Amino acid sequence: VRLLEEIPLSTLLIVLSLFAGGYLASALSLWLGARWFKVERATLQRALVATLFIWLLSISLHFFFQRLQSAVAAQSLLALGVELCAGLLVTWLAITVIFRTTFWRAIGTWLPTLVPNFALVALIQLILVPHVVAAFIVPTYSMAPTLLGPHQKGICPHCGQVATLYYNPEFPPLADTAKLGMCKSCQKAGIVIDVAPEIFEADRFLVNKLLTPRRWDLVVFRSLQDPSIHYVKRLVGLPSEEVVMKDGAIWINGVKQDPPAEIAKLTFDADPAITMEGWGSPERPMQLGAGDYFVVGDFGQRSADSRMWGSIPRKEIEGVVTVIYWPFSRWRLFR
Ligand SMILES: [Zn+2]
Numbered sequence: 001v002r003l004l005e006e007i008p009l010s011t012l013l014i015v016l017s018l019f020a021g022g023y024l025a026s027a028l029s030l031w032l033g034a035r036w037f038k039v040e041r042a043t044l045q046r047a048l049v050a051t052l053f054i055w056l057l058s059i060s061l062h063f064f065f066q067r068l069q070s071a072v073a074a075q076s077l078l079a080l081g082v083e084l085c086a087g088l089l090v091t092w093l094a095i096t097v098i099f100r101t102t103f104w105r106a107i108g109t110w111l112p113t114l115v116p117n118f119a120l121v122a123l124i125q126l127i128l129v130p131h132v133v134a135a136f137i138v139p140t141y142s143m144a145p146t147l148l149g150p151h152q153k154g155i156c157p158h159c160g161q162v163a164t165l166y167y168n169p170e171f172p173p174l175a176d177t178a179k180l181g182m183c184k185s186c187q188k189a190g191i192v193i194d195v196a197p198e199i200f201e202a203d204r205f206l207v208n209k210l211l212t213p214r215r216w217d218l219v220v221f222r223s224l225q226d227p228s229i230h231y232v233k234r235l236v237g238l239p240s241e242e243v244v245m246k247d248g249a250i251w252i253n254g255v256k257q258d259p260p261a262e263i264a265k266l267t268f269d270a271d272p273a274i275t276m277e278g279w280g281s282p283e284r285p286m287q288l289g290a291g292d293y294f295v296v297g298d299f300g301q302r303s304a305d306s307r308m309w310g311s312i313p314r315k316e317i318e319g320v321v322t323v324i325y326w327p328f329s330r331w332r333l334f335r
Contacts, residue, residue, distance in 0.1 A: 009333070010208070010211075011133055011206055011208040011322040011323060011335075012322075012323060012333075014128075014132060014133055014208075015133055015206070018120070018123065018124070018128065022116065022117075022120040023051060023052070023055065025116035025119070025120075026051050026055075026113050026116045026117060026120075027044070027048045027050075027051040027052075028044075028116075029112040029113045029115060029116050030047040030050060030051055030095070030109060030110065030112070030113050031043075031044050031046075031047035032112055033108065033109040033110060033111055033112040033113065034046075034047065034099055034101075034109045036108070036109075036112070037101075037105050037108040037109050039099050039101045039105055040100075040101070041099050041100055041101070042099065042109075046098055046099055049098060050094060050095055050098040050099065051113075053094050053098065054090075054091045054094050054095075057087075057090050057091070057094065058087050058090075058091070061083060061086055061087055061090065062083065065079055065082070065083040065086075091110060092106045092107050092110060093106075095109055095110055131209060131210075132208070132209055132210060133206055133207065133208055133209065133319075134206070134207050134209065134220075134318065134319065135204060135205070135207075135325075136204070136205055136206075136207060136220060136230065136232065137202050137203070137204045137205075138202045138203045138204075138205070138232065139202065140166065141164075141182070141299055141302060142233070142297035142298075142299050142302055142303035142304070142305070143218070143232055143233065143234070143297055143298050143299065143303075144164055144166070144181070144182035144299045144302075145164065145182045145183065145184040145187060145298065145299075146218065146234075146262075146298050147203050147205065147218065147232060147298075147321075147324070148164055148202065148330070149166055149167075149202045149203075150166070150168070150199060150200065150201060150202045151164045151165055151166055151167050151199070151200050151202075152164070152165045152167050152192075152195050152196060152197070152198065152199055152200070153165070153195070153196050153198070153200065154179075154181065154192035154193055154194050154195035154196065155192065155193045155194045156181075156183035156185065156186060156188070156190055157190040157191060157192070157193055158186050158188045158190055159183060159185050159186040159188075161183060161184070161185035161186065162183070162184060162185070163181045163182060163183040163184070163190065163192045164181055164182060164184070164192075164200075165179055165180075165181035165192045165195055166181070166302075167199050167200075179191050179192050179195065180192075180301065180302065182298075182299045186265060187263065187265035187266045187298075188265070188267075189299060189300075189301045189302070200327075201327055203324050203326070203327070203330055204324070204325060204326040204327075205232075205321055205323060205324045205325065206321075206322050206323050206325060207220045207318060207319035207320060207321055207322065208319050208320050208322045208335070209318060209319035210319075211319065211320040211322070211335060213235050213293065213317060213320050214235070215235060215236060215237075215238060215252075215257070216234065216235065216236070216259060216260050216263075217234070217235050217320045217321070217334070217335065218232055218233070218234055218235070218320070218321035218334060219232070219233065219234075219235045219293075219295065219317050219318075219319070219320055219321065220232045220317070220318045220319055220321065221233070221295070221312050221316045221317045221318060222316045222318065224309060224312070224316065227316075230318065231295075231305075232321060233295035233296060233297050233303070233305050233306075234263075234295060234296055234297070234298060235294070235295050236250045236257075236268070236294055236295065236296055237250075237252065237280075237286065237288050237293060237294025237295075237306070237311075238252075238288070238293060239288055239289065239290050239291055239292055239293065239314075240288055240289070241253055241288050241294075242254070242285050242286065242287050242288070243280045243285065243286040243288065243294045243306075244270075244280060244281070244282055244285045244286075245268040245269055245270040245280050245281060245282075245307075246282050248267035248269065249267075249268060250268050263298060266298055266300075267300070268296065268300065270284075270307045272284075274300065274301055274307075275304075275305075275307035275308045276308050277307065277308050277309075277310070278307065279294075279306060279307050279308070279309075279310050280294065280296075280306065280307050281307075286306070286310070288311050289311065291313055291314045291315075292311035292312065292313055292314070293306075293311060293312045293313075293314065293317065294306040294311055294312075295312055320334075320335055321334050321335075322334050322335045
């Protein structure tokens, strides 16, 4: 774990090496299958090409069915069955064409790939996701402008640049106060003007569970009220520290902290009028216990966090946000 902290992009390396290993094992087993079924053109090159082709097709099919499912709101089990059948058919046809063999021999050739593919799925489900790297999607906007849920774009009333506004399909904004958005440029909250109708999808990101959380990291943790709910917030207070928010800044043990450049214009405030409890305000400094952390949302006016709930114990922290991987235009590496 120590070593991991020293390696830049360690989360991406773990994920990429797992998929590269899975790909090679899959291609190798396809090649063995082709030899076993005495397919004439059973070369390793063809197996590598076929596997790449099958993986790309399966991913495209998966995206297609996801879109279809959200469009028609169909039964998810039925959609899964149809997706599986379509995936198998496309796989067998691809092998038939690439190895120039019969359809039935193609199925035989494909059979051995079940072993590495099941092993890969088991590795992901039993080890990777519970203990190493997990993927999340941002449902809300308390971490804007750093992480965005489903949103619309408009103009910031302070600086005239693009500001984002949370889009909730169940409650489209009716009142002007609901149009409170966050500006990426001046990092101020404001009533967004000239809101365009286009809706942008939520950020998807990876969390590394092996990294030690540091100040200013984004962390995912389980809700203290309901452990099935996950939140993502910015970690500002570490164990045994005293946290106070004053003059728009974070003060730790009486020392004003400089945030990283990308959030330098954000202001921090624990005003009880916004946060109810006002933990971390000058009137109610937060003295953290030995295993406790203090987290806040970047979009302070629209974030429920440690200012309301108090500290978060270490055991509830799932991991550190390391990369936004989708949508691709929002790609960003954190740690
Ligand atoms: Zn602005």
